[in-house]
Amino acid sequence: MAEHDDNVVWHAHPVTQEQRERLHQHRGAVLWFTGLSGSGKSTVAGALEEALHKLGVSTYLLDGDNVRHGLCRDLGFSDADRKENIRRVGEVAKLMVDAGLVVLTAFISPHRAERQMVRELIGEGRFIEVFVDTPLEICEARDPKGLYKKARAGELRNFTGIDSLYESPSEPEIYLDGEQLVTNLIAQLLDLLRRDDIIKA
Numbered sequence: 598m599a600e601h602d603d604n605v606v607w608h609a610h611p612v613t614q615e616q617r618e619r620l621h622q623h624r625g626a627v628l629w630f631t632g633l634s635g636s637g638k639s640t641v642a643g644a645l646e647e648a649l650h651k652l653g654v655s656t657y658l659l660d661g662d663n664v665r666h667g668l669c670r671d672l673g674f675s676d677a678d679r680k681e682n683i684r685r686v687g688e689v690a691k692l693m694v695d696a697g698l699v700v701l702t703a704f705i706s707p708h709r710a711e712r713q714m715v716r717e718l719i720g721e722g723r724f725i726e727v728f729v730d731t732p733l734e735i736c737e738a739r740d741p742k743g744l745y746k747k748a749r750a751g752e753l754r755n756f757t758g759i760d761s762l763y764e765s766p767s768e769p770e771i772y773l774d775g776e777q778l779v780t781n782l783i784a785q786l787l788d789l790l791r792r793d794d795i796i797k798a
């Protein structure tokens with residue numbers, strides 16, 4: 598892969614992030630959902646986006662399943678490919694935060710190192726790590742896509758939680774009990790966004 602070229606110079610444009618944020622009447626930030634497959638990332642992120650949209654917040658939801666159909670369609674589930682997946686999504690999220698959006702991302706993002714990489718890329722105060730903590734047994738019982746069944750049968754390799762590692766966040770900005778009602782989880786997330794002055798109280 599080509600590295601950064603010294604002949605490529607950053608260009609500062611006249612309209613700033615601050616001006617875009619003023620227009621949106623809220624700050625730009627990323628809610629980075631992480632958790633096992635089936636933990637509830639997409640469901641909770643989708644419901645939160647709906648609630649924010651009703652409040653007039655400009656949002657965008659980046660979802661692993663969807664991004665892997667386009668931007669990351671060339672990537673699989675080896676450690677190296679997962680790392681590249683998260684790097685690309687982190688860069689896209691950064692641009693969207695610069696545009697002044699509240700970005701929601703729903704990726705397993707199983708490794709601490711990659712989540713830390715995105716945290717540093719986005720910057721403290723704008724990166725909100727949301728740990729959807731649902732026990733493996735519950736995720737496996739939910740199994741909406743039948744993938745755990747396939748992984749247990751040996752038909753799917755490197756499946757997170759089965760034969761590929763998930764490293765739980767040690768200090769997420771918010772911890773969600775993935776067995777609670779989705780409405781309770783949304784209330785907790787909206788409280789956090791108001792408390793951190795991302796959206797208006």
Ligand SMILES: Nc1ncnc2c1ncn2[C@@H]1O[C@H](COP(=O)(O)OS(=O)(=O)O)[C@@H](OP(=O)(O)O)[C@H]1O
Nearest residue numbers: 634635661674679682704705706707754755756757
């Ligand atoms: N081997 C393996 N391990 C984990 N997940 C797998 C695998 N193969 C396919 N899938 C499906 O891909 C979805 C996870 O993609 P992500 O981009 O979120 O993964 S990662 O962050 O790069 O680890 C994940 O979606 P979610 O269930 O929504 O998490 C699965 O449906």
Ligand SMILES: Nc1ncnc2c1ncn2[C@@H]1O[C@H](COP(=O)(O)OP(=O)(O)O)[C@@H](O)[C@H]1O
Nearest residue numbers: 634635636637638639640739741775777778779
């Ligand atoms: N808080 C919750 N309580 C009960 N079921 C849930 C909850 N959150 C998600 N689910 C269900 O669990 C399954 C997996 O949710 P999903 O959002 O697809 O997880 P992920 O995106 O983490 O793979 C879906 O069938 C969904 O309806």
